[in-house]
Structure formats: C-alpha cells, structure tokens
Amino acid sequence: MTIKQLIDQAKGILLENNLDSDLAIKLYTSLFKVCDWEIIIKSDSIVTEDNILIYENSIKRLLGGVPIQYIIGDVDFYGYTFLVNKNVLIPRFETEELVEHTIYYIKKHFTYNPTIVDIGTGSGVIGITIKKELPDSAVFLTDISKDALDVAEQNAQRLCVEVTTLQGNMLEPLFESKIDVLISNPPYIKETEIVEEIVKNNEPTIALYGGNDGLKYYKEILANASNYLKTRSLLAFEISESIKDEVVDLAYYYFADAEIIVKKDLQQRDRMLFILNNLD
Ligand SMILES: C[S@@+](CC[C@H](N)C(=O)[O-])C[C@H]1O[C@@H](n2cnc3c(N)ncnc32)[C@H](O)[C@@H]1O
Numbered sequence: 001m002t003i004k005q006l007i008d009q010a011k012g013i014l015l016e017n018n019l020d021s022d023l024a025i026k027l028y029t030s031l032f033k034v035c036d037w038e039i040i041i042k043s044d045s046i047v048t049e050d051n052i053l054i055y056e057n058s059i060k061r062l063l064g065g066v067p068i069q070y071i072i073g074d075v076d077f078y079g080y081t082f083l084v085n086k087n088v089l090i091p092r093f094e095t096e097e098l099v100e101h102t103i104y105y106i107k108k109h110f111t112y113n114p115t116i117v118d119i120g121t122g123s124g125v126i127g128i129t130i131k132k133e134l135p136d137s138a139v140f141l142t143d144i145s146k147d148a149l150d151v152a153e154q155n156a157q158r159l160c161v162e163v164t165t166l167q168g169n170m171l172e173p174l175f176e177s178k179i180d181v182l183i184s185n186p187p188y189i190k191e192t193e194i195v196e197e198i199v200k201n202n203e204p205t206i207a208l209y210g211g212n213d214g215l216k217y218y219k220e221i222l223a224n225a226s227n228y229l230k231t232r233s234l235l236a237f238e239i240s241e242s243i244k245d246e247v248v249d250l251a252y253y254y255f256a257d258a259e260i261i262v263k264k265d266l267q268q269r270d271r272m273l274f275i276l277n278n279l280d
Pocket of ligand 1: 089206
C-alpha cells in the first residue's frame with residue numbers, strides 16, 4: 001500500500017465517524033516524523049507492513065476516543081515540544097497565555113533572578129517554559145502525582161533545563177520560604193459540572209476536579225502562600241470564567257492590600273488572575 005492510499009483510507013474512516021479527516025495526515029507525520037511536503041513528494045512510496053500496523057492501530061485508538069496528543073505522545077507549547085501521556089493533563093492554549101503574561105510581569109517587576117514555583121505542574125509545561133525563557137531563574141515544580149512528576153522530569157531533560165521537582169500536596173513539599181513567584185493551573189472543574197467525554201475518559205481525574213465549588217485548591221494555596229512568599233511577590237493562576245468572582249474574593253481576602261488583576265484570554269473569557277503583592 002502507498003502512503004497516499006493509506007492516508008486516504010484513514011481519511012475516509014475518520015469522516016465516516018464524524019472526526020476531522022486532517023487528523024489522518026497529522027497522525028502520519030507525527031508517528032513517522034516526516035513533514036507534510038515529504039508526504040506529497042513520496043505519496044506513491046510503499047509503506048512497510050510494520051508502519052501500516054502502527055498507523056492503523058493509532059487510527060483505531062482515535063476512533064476509540066483517545067486524544068491525538070496521547071497517541072502521538074507530544075504537544076507543542078510556547079514553541080517547545082513536550083512529552084505527554086495519560087498521567088498528565090494535555091496542555092491548553094490558555095495556559096500559554098498565562099505563561100506569557102506571567103513572564104511579562106516578572107520582567108517588569110523583578111530586577112534580579114527570581115525563585116519561581118509551579119504548583120501542580122503536570123507535564124511541567126508552565127515551569128519548564130518559564131525556565132527556558134528566563135534561564136537564570138530558580139524553578140521548582142510540585143505535584144502530588146509521582147507519575148506526573150516523572151513526565152515533568154523527562155521534559156526538563158528533553159529541553160535541557162535544570163529544575164527541582166518536589167512531590168506532595170500543594171505547597172507542603174516546599175522548604176524554600178523565599179519564593180518570588182507562585183504560578184498554578186490547579187484542578188478547578190466543579191465536581192457537578194458536565195465534562196466532555198474525551199476529557200473525562202482520558203485525562204487524569206486528579207488533574208481536573210477542584211471540589212464541589214471548583215475552589216478547593218485556590219483556597220488551599222491562597223491560605224498558605226504567604227508562609228512561603230517574599231514580601232514582594234507575584235501570584236499567577238489560571239481560572240475558569242465560571243468561578244472568577246469567587247477566586248477574586250479569595251484573593252482579596254488573603255491579599256487585601258495587593259493589586260489584583262483578571263485577564264481575558266484570546267476568546268475574551270476571564271481566564272487568568274494575577275496578584276501583585278507589594279510590586280510597585
Ligand atoms: C489542571 S492540571 C495542570 C497541569 C499543568 N500545570 C498544565 O497547566 O498543563 C493540575 C495538576 O495538579 C496536580 N494536583 C492535583 N491535586 C494536587 C495536590 N493536592 N497537590 C499538588 N498537585 C496536585 C495534578 O496531578 C495535575 O498535574
């Protein structure tokens with residue numbers, strides 16, 4: 001079978017199952033590390049039996065509802081390629097925006113190299129990206145899941161950065177009490193909320209839910225953060241629009257004198273909250 005025949009066959013199957021037929025090409029290029037143009041040039045080349053098997057199995061997994069990122073095993077985030085697997089959340093676009101704004105605030109408010117902690121790091125996308133962009137900062141990554149931290153460590157190695165990983169509940173594993181920047185995309189889906197099947201069936205439950213009201217981890221972080229933060233510090237959170245008012249109230253409750261800023265994502269949804277604590 002030629003490359004073209006294999007891909008065309010897969011496109012047909014995907015379409016029949018109401019899936020995006022472009023995934024057929026994405027899957028081929030990603031699995032076999034080839035470029036789109038190579039497929040066009042080599043469209044009449046014969047695919048080996050082994051590769052046909054690999055490809056067809058991957059198409060079956062897609063049809064079975066597995067996200068393409070878990071099948072391919074990596075995702076692009078902020079221009080870097082991160083390994084992902086079923087033990088970590090698939091990084092989302094809005095998290096790139098959280099990282100971008102946070103780097104802006106760090107550059108604006110810290111003249112020295114800051115100490116940064118990414119709480120609930122998962123694949124490590126937030127903390128590792130910040131370390132890539134601000135190589136002189138000291139970055140700590142924490143997660144309660146050992147399996148997630150394994151992925152974060154592999155990503156740090158892949159991307160050639162030195163970060164410190166710490167396993168444990170929220171801030172508890174931190175021994176460093178001189179933190180300049182705390183950033184987190186904690187689990188924040190309400191337990192009562194209806195979640196897309198593809199998310200519910202594939203992504204780690206521990207990465208998704210933030211108690212009945214979605215606020216469980218914001219409360220925990222905000223109540224304890226001042227024990228670990230310097231007087232001048234920045235806190236940055238991803239939030240869901242549906243709990244924005246409650247997270248803002250919590251931020252004012254624990255950081256009454258701070259400047260609190262909510263930012264919208266590219267879709268004009270309130271998705272990020274920043275606490276500028278004595279950062280004038
Ligand atoms: C929404 S995911 C975010 C993952 C990653 N930071 C990202 O933005 O793609 C939340 C992460 O928090 C971790 N987590 C859940 N409960 C935790 C806890 N009690 N303490 C520390 N981390 C926790 C999960 O394992 C998961 O990796």
